[in-house]
Amino acid sequence: MNNDNINNINNGVVVISGGSAANNLVGVFKDLVAAGNGDGRCPLSYVIPISDNGGSSSELIRVFGGPGIGDVRSRLVRLIPDSEPQDHHPVIDEDAVSPTASYPHSSPIKQFFNHRLPVHPPTARLEWLDIVESRHSLWTSIPSPKKELIRSFLNHLNLEIVKRARPPHSVFSFQNAAVGNLFLTGARLFTGSFESAIYLLGVVTGVPEYVSVLPAINSNFSHHISAGLVDGSVVTGQNDISHPSAPTALPSDEDTVEDANLPGSLPTLRQQNIVFSKSPAPEERDLPARIERIWYINPYGQEIRPAANPKVIDAIRGSQCLVYSIGSLYTSIIPCLILRGVGAAILSSSIRFKVFILNGSIDRETGPASDPFTALDFIAAIARACSESRGIAGGECKPEEYRAYVTHLVHLEGEGTPVVDGKALKGLGIECLRVYGRRTREGGMRYDEVALKQALEAILGRREGVGGIGRRMTMGGG
Known part of the structure; x- marks a missing residue:
């Protein structure tokens, strides 16, 4: 996995995404870059947020500090070569609350880093x-x-876990911990470098050299986010924004707890959010109002404006295609875009294609159900985030400026999918491609990998025929 050869290469592909949702499209992006550079592959860079404070990452942050590594680990593990080729990868949620899933086609090393310890804490510790x-x-x-x-x-x-143990309260919980997360944390603590830990996991597991997995912020410190809603209320911490859970409460006397948090840190950022469901209960599904804005906060809740990882900026400036992938809009995509330097890099003239792959369903972040986001709302949120990254107050961005950040929209059509007004988007200079998909049991649609790859190849001009449009995709959006 080469992070150093992405400068001054104007044919790379950069994918901005989160964890488990976009993991199902890794094969699509792999094929997309296969013929991008003569007989070899053009560079492929994944930009991953580090603001997640849920799942087993929350316990690592609580005890050791450092970035939320769950999405980075999830992508690295998905990139580990399988022991035998697969035409269709099973839909696996690496962040699901369950013991080890079965990976029949995976190599032993991939199974190892995919493994999760049991949910029962004493059993997890023994394992x-x-x-x-x-x-x-x-x-x-x-x-x-x-x-x-x-x-x-x-x-x-x-x-390090044993050294930090102060029973009964200041002890590390192995409950549902991902082995990949534990390895990355151990490597980060040993080397003193998050970037080195990522490199080490990639080398040990055989992640291809043409692929770079880049944390949005290269830091040994925790970075949290807050969401401002249109009704004026604020939700603090990614876990509560995206999938609220019942946290493990701190003792009434918080001074008895020794952890990696600074004194006076917000209680919501100190909780153990180990067990959660990505399908919250009906009463928790909707936020009180639409999300208006996302920002980074320090441990005391004050807004900060961190800079992006310099390698992220280099990768974006050296790419011909930028992809905003599927995933949670406000906790996977936007945290990468609002960082200083990202908006200006996306405006770089070297990027010919800025493709937004629209989610196949509406989630908690893009509701409520009574007022769901349309495709135009998604694009407007991306444009505002990029404008805010550039220091524009409030992220103000006029509709006619949206095309500077999104040139193409790829979407599905069916029950539960966001509404796409193709005519309105075309009026803004944004081309729409509707592609084939399949219904999911949970509601909404899931992309067909072949159709999505054909759509991306058509956008990049690599498919023959009129406009490169195949039978699995059509121009326009309704």
């Missing part, structure tokens, strides 16, 4: 000890030199 002491069956097919290298970082993390 963790089996892993670090080399007794677990996960090690069976991993070569000894690689096993001992991996185990050294896990043991380093284990030592």
Whole structure:
């Protein structure tokens, strides 16, 4: 995984995305860059947010500080080559609350880093000890030199966990912890560098060199977000914005808790949000009002304006195609766009195609159900975030300026999908491509990978025929 050869290359593809949703499209982006640079592949960069404070990441942040690594780990693990080719990848939510899923076509190393410890805390702790002491069956097919290298970082993390233990309250919970998250944290603590930890996991697991996984902010510190709603209320922390859960309460005397948080930090940022569902209960599904704006906060809740990872800026400026992928609009995409430097980089003349792949359904962040976002609302949110990144007060951006940030919209059509007014978007200079998809059990639609790849190839001018439009996709949007 090469992070150093992305400068001055004007044929790369940059994908801005979050975790599990966009993971299902990794094969599409892999194929898209396959013929992008003669006989080789053009660079492919994934820009991943680090503001997640839910799941097992919340416990790592609480005890060790540092960035939310769940989405970074999720993407790296999905990029690990399988032991045998697959035409169709199963839809797997790596962040689901469950013990290890079955990955019948995965290599042993991929199964290892995909593994989650049990939900029951005492059982999870015992299984963790089996892993670090080399007794677990996960090690069976991993070569000894690689096993001992991996185990050294896990043991380093284990030592740090033991050093920080202050029972009964200040103890680390292994509940539902992802082994990949534990490895990245151990490597980050050992090297002192988040970037080095990512590089190490990529090298150990064989992530292809033409792919770069870039955290939106390259930092050893935690970065949290807040959402301002149109009714004036504020929701703090990504977990509460996206999928609220019942957190583990802190003791009444918070001074008895020793963790990585600064004294006086917001209580909502100190909680354990380990167990959650991405399909909240009906009474939790809708926010009180639409989200108007997202911003970064310090541990005390004050707004800050962090700069983007310089390698993210370099990747964007050196690309021919920028893709805003599917995923949570306000907790996966927008946190990457509002960082200083990103908006200006997207306006770079070298980027010919700025493609927005519209979600196949409405979620908690793009509701409420009584007033769901349309495709134009999604695009407006992206444009405002990019404008805010450039220092424009309030992210003010006129509709006629949207095309500076989005040139093409790829979307599905069917029950539960956001409404697309193709005529209005075309009037703004944004081309729409409707592609084939399949219904999901949860409501909404899911992209057909072949159809989506054809649409992206048509946009990039790599398909033959009139406009490059195939039978699985049509121009226009309703």
